[in-house]
Amino acid sequence: MATLSHFCGVKTPYPSVLKRSVHFPQLDFVGTVPFVSAPSKSVKASCCERVQRLVCKAQAADVNPKETKNESFGEVPDELTCVMKFGGSSVASAERMREVADLILSFPEERPVIVLSAMGKTTNNLLLAGEKAQSCGVSNVSDLQELAFIKELHLRTIDELGVESSTISKHLLELEQLLNGIALMKELTPRAKDYLVSFGECMSTRIFTAYLNKLGVKARQYDAFEMGIITTDDFTNADILEATYPAVAKRLTGDWMSNPAIPIVTGFLGKGWRTCAVTTLGRGGSDLTATTIGKALGLREIQVWKDVDGVLTCDPNIYPRAETVPYLTFDEAAELAYFGAQVLHPQSMRPAREGDIPVRVKNSYNPKAPGTLIVKTRDMSKAVLTSIVLKRNVTMLDIASTRMLGQFGFLAKVFSIFEDLGISVDVVATSEVSISLTLDPSKLWSRELIQQASELDNVVEELEKIAVVKLLQNRSIISLIGNVQRSSLILEKAFHVMRTNGVNVQMISQGASKVNISLIVNDSEAEQCVRALHHSFFESNLSELVWESRSGNGYATTTTPLSTLSN
Ligand SMILES: Nc1ncnc2c1ncn2[C@@H]1O[C@H](COP(=O)(O)OP(=O)(O)O)[C@@H](O)[C@H]1O
Ligand SMILES: N[C@@H](CC(=O)OP(=O)(O)O)C(=O)O
Structure with a gap:
């Protein structure tokens, strides 16, 4: 050894x-x-x-990530069949936890690995408590409304489920100590933020495990940062490292073999590879925890249980008439998540796609609904548009060469500036001597506001050495996810909607992924555009339109003015 x-x-x-x-x-x-x-x-x-x-x-x-898990760690037990991830809304109260337990037990043939998020809005409250502690002074920490709310919610849940309060008493005490420390230091670093929010998942999983054990169902709690989820040290937005897969397989398999019990794992959390500190995978990161475990164990299916009937044709908060999408490919789901659909974490499809493990998005409030099944390939022969996604508050740059560089050097130089400054670019449209692009808001948002502003200044300053630069803020990306083999039809229809409603599209891009066309518009017009596009694509008979246009007859569209569509 x-x-x-x-x-x-x-x-x-x-x-x-x-x-x-x-x-x-x-x-x-x-x-x-x-x-x-x-x-x-x-x-x-x-x-x-x-x-x-x-x-x-x-x-x-x-662990050698190139080795297959069976060679390295022995067979994964057949009994472990799937991962079931329950988000914050699914475990928001004692009543919800009871329903989730019933739901799990209603599949007696399944031996799932369970991944849980923090209860309800706990993560938001922890972050708010941290921010307030930073400025409130040590003597006031125990008066923080958010801390009181978190304590009350968890203690009430424990009481209503009839489990021991000792299950989380140590965590509640430590949480208050941590907030005191933040107040004392008057500092809340990204590392401290991750440690702070980890209390949410650490407590929800402990309560749920105790409840299952009380019901006589053998369950074992795991903190992800102690069971092999190894990440980069990018606090608040860490990436899973390859070494995670064999480590997780080894740990869960070993424990199951020696003493079978349903694993209840904290979503969202990991352990930084260099610092060994607790990291988080970005907001909504429990989806990624679930797909990572699914890949690590090579399970049959990954289920993510939410508060909606699956992935919908658009954000239901923008347009309540959104409908469930029955099937998606990994590529479509990844693009949809990356371009802002809150329903899935942006990186969560990667492990599922690599392991070729189907992902089912289900509603824990309505388990009978079929949900959305995400797989490698699907029949696209009838597919046109699958979903419309909106990403708000995007920064756009128009960069026109001053021809100080040859045309070959221009694009390379522009991108090397972004690389040097560590800024991600989202959507790009180019000509030989000019380029329009949008900056990834999630990467910018994860930094302090002041830092963001100075980073943007730096970008513009560097670019102005070789180009004329226009910085345009408050823009939105509307992504049309679907069958880009039908791009002419999609574009014709989309532009018809835009023109009829007097909206000027400021940039358009069709990526190499072949599932996404992105349109950039002003923030102020974006939600209305989504509603009008939804109406036009999903509430008129598009299959008929496809058929007619293919037979060369053209078609008559009825476009509803934006003003008549409200949410
Ligand atoms: N295209 C979409 N399909 C489904 N839900 C969406 C979509 N876009 C945004 N959402 C929002 O995502 C929410 C579900 O995601 P999330 O809150 O992260 O779930 P959970 O916390 O249960 O994991 C829904 O309640 C819905 O408001
Ligand atoms: N609790 C974390 C992680 C998470 O995945 O939550 P949810 O599954 O409720 O989106 C968050 O709020 O970001």
Whole structure:
């Protein structure tokens, strides 16, 4: 068996500790690294962080992502069949937790891995509490309304479910201490933010596990950051690293083999590979946790249970007449999520696509509804438009070359400026000497406002060395997700809607993915456009239109003016 120093390529500073094989409970997931059983308190305290860091590296080095899981970790037990992820709205109260438990138990043939988000709006409240603590002063932390709300919600849920309050008492105490620390330091770093919000998922999973156990259903709680979900150290928006898959498979399989119990895993959280600190996967990240576990175990299906009947033809908050989309491909779902549909986390389709594991989006409030099934391929012969997605508050740049560079160098130079400044570009339209593009708002939003403004200034300043630059803010991207083989039809219809309603499209882009056409309009017009487009594409008989246009007869469209469509 290799030692830490083999993995890390360094001589460990704690040889005596390692010889005694220390066991740190919080590092339980590291299976092949030898640890000690009973270190003295002082040794444990002094070396814990350092060893943690080494172990995290060792963990990543220990597993070879190229090896298949069966070669490395033995067979995944047949009994584990699927992942079921329940979002915040599905576990918002004791009543909802009871319904979710009933739902899980109504599939006796399934032995699922359960992934849970924080209860209801807990994540938002934790973030607000952190922001207020930063400015409120230590003596006022216990008066924070958000802290009181979180405590009350969790203690009431515990009480109503009839489980021990000790299940989360340590977490509630530590949460208050943490907020005190933030108030004392007057600082809330992204790292502290991630640690702060982790309390939401840590508590919901503990309560739910205790409840299942009380019902006599054997369940085991897991904190994702201790079971092998290893990420980059990009706090608040971390990426899953490859080493995660074999580590998670090994841990869940091993535990199941030795003592079968339904795993209840915290969504949204991970462990930074360098810092060993708790990270989060970006808002809505529990979807990504679910697909990651699905891929790691090679399960039959990944289910994400929400408060809507599946992926809809548009955001129901914009237009309540949105309908369920029965089937999607991974590509369509990824594009839809990336371009702003809140229903799925932007990165969540990647593991599912890589593992070719179907994803089913279901409604925990209406389990009988068939939901949306997301698979590798589907019959596109009748498909035109699948869904309309809106991304608001986008920054657009029009960049025209001053011809100081040859035309070859221009595009390369523009993109190297973005690369150097670490800014992601979303939608692009180019000619030889000019380029229009939008900047990924989620990447900008994750930074402080002041930092955003100065970053934009930096971009413009750099670009102005080679081009005339126009910075246009408050724009929206409307993405038309569908069968781009029918792009002429989609564009004809979309532009007809826009023209009839007097909306000027400022940029258009059809990406290489072949499932998405993006139109840029003003923020102020965007929601109305989505409603009018929805009406035109989904509420008139488009299949007839396709047929007629293919037979060369043309067609008559009826376009409803924006003003008559309200939400
Ligand atoms: N195209 C869409 N299809 C379905 N839901 C959407 C869409 N766009 C936005 N949403 C919103 O996403 C919500 C579900 O996502 P989310 O709140 O993250 O669920 P959960 O917290 O249960 O995982 C819905 O309540 C709906 O308001
Ligand atoms: N609780 C986290 C993670 C998450 O995935 O939540 P939800 O499943 O409720 O979108 C959030 O609010 O972002």
